[in-house]
Amino acid sequence: MRARDLTLAAGLAVLGTVPLFAPPYFMHLLIQILLWGFIYTAWSMMGRFGFVSLGHGAFMGVGAYVPALLWNYWAVTPWIGIPLGVALAVLLALVIGYPCFRLRVLGHYFALVTLALSQVVMLSITAARDITGGSLGMTQRAVGQSWYALQFPDKRYFYAISLALWLVGLAVWRMIDRGIGREALEAISEDEEAAAAVGIDVMREKLRVTVISAALTALGGAIFGQYLMYLNPETVSGIAVSLQIVFAAIVGGMYAMLGPTVGAFITILLNEGLRVAFATNFIGAANTIYGVLLILCIIFMPRGIMGLLDRVRVRRVAKVAHHEGSAKA
């Protein structure tokens, strides 16, 4: 355990000192990895228990647009706007989640209902083009460096914020993982009736994890919007974002705490690497490879990269144990 604490401290120290020497482009990548890693982690909190939501684009879109609109039209500080956006996303999650869980809308059906939700949010934002700029997107009114407006041209601030957010995401993951709720949720995802029969409040457990997941996703969307200072319905909501979230989480491995972050790391590096390698000659190259990787991942390692690593480790431990056993004999 001590060795792990040491690794943790060293890792955090490296992450903490990076902004002192990293060039802006590198910082930009890191911020993206941390923020997407946070959002993917939030999605996996539901996904790992078998609730595959294709609606997280909706939560992200609401979380990003509400504070931006409030700021632009009524000069409301994001410190109020972000909680309002998160609250709205939670409300949305409840409005969709409660009937879904009550009526046992599961599997395919759950995925498709949530897909419809993310389309509703994206199309609503596009339709309200008079205030949101429609598919052309919108920019927040810039005021330079300001805590009040949560705008920092200096990337180091957003690096710190993303790092903190990411750590919060991991902490929440750990909380769920350690809490009694996890066993309840695992039981539910195995067999709902049996879980209910042993006295698990199925509805409460499901709603709780849904609300947490939606709230964190909305928060991630809000910070992402503040960082980019540009919002577009296609890039923060809708089917494309929802699928992107699901896939990165799967590639990284949604059953491990760091899996979704690994997914963010790999997908963003892959994207950037291919973009640099092919320049703009091959716009689709990155996603072509990405798509093939996804299919291969789901077929050959449905538990993702972290799942694969885990399996290798388990096998090695088993082998060592086996050797020890045979040595004694």
Next chain:
Amino acid sequence: MDIYLLEAIINGILLGGVLALLALGLNLIFGVIDVVWIAYADIVMCGMYVVYWLYVELHWPLALACAAGIVGTAGLGVLVHLLIIQPILGSAPINQLLATGGLLFFLQSFATLIFGTEFRNLGIRLPIIELGDIFISYARLLAFAVALVGAVALYLFLKRTYIGTAIRAIAQDRDIVGLMGVDQRRVYLVTSAIGGALAGLAACLLSLQYDVHPFIGNTFGPLIFMICVLGGLGDMIGGFIAAFVISQIIAIAGYYTNTELSYVLAFTFFIVLMFVRPRGIFSR
């Protein structure tokens, strides 16, 4: 009644025909193989590009280009089944859905790689029919008629042929059918080919009306899923009717508001209906 509203309703019915055709294909695959091809609309997109490429770039006759498009998507359907679905046939259904989601990414970006993101069309302008004060596009009328013929042909195929009967039997009970000596693998392949061919047929009809671009699947793909689920996944007649319900909502709401809001309304209607009738409108 307002003449423009009437026009919107008629156009809605005509659009419903093509959507119904697509819903039929998706429902067939779901009913038989128990898989949701989330990339179904992108197979349509591939078909549209094949027609475009053969007709515009290689100057094939249109009929031949369309036939090649249908054969091509049928082949694509078989490939999807062999390469993606078959290896994970035994795993959770949601994994299969997600694997075809990877296919969606792949097809969209592959099309971007080859054709770029420009909108392309066949450059065919079909005449517009005037009925009194109502204008109906000939392309839509043709699409509607062909879609209906396609649906009837599929019905006859399923009812009258041996393999069609086997397909229906598998949709009813996949365990027993094996005992009756039906080769399940072959039925799955045929089903995938038919599903792909229906997507190709729809692609031909759509390429007469719309420009093709790599992301066209995103605009009507979600609609097709909604239609299938509304009709009850796997229920072909339900899906057929639901296609017209949805296209009417879009047409009429589009007449009173705008395109995006009409889609918002259609999706909201879908969500609400899922809660009222979780297994489709026509479930008992």
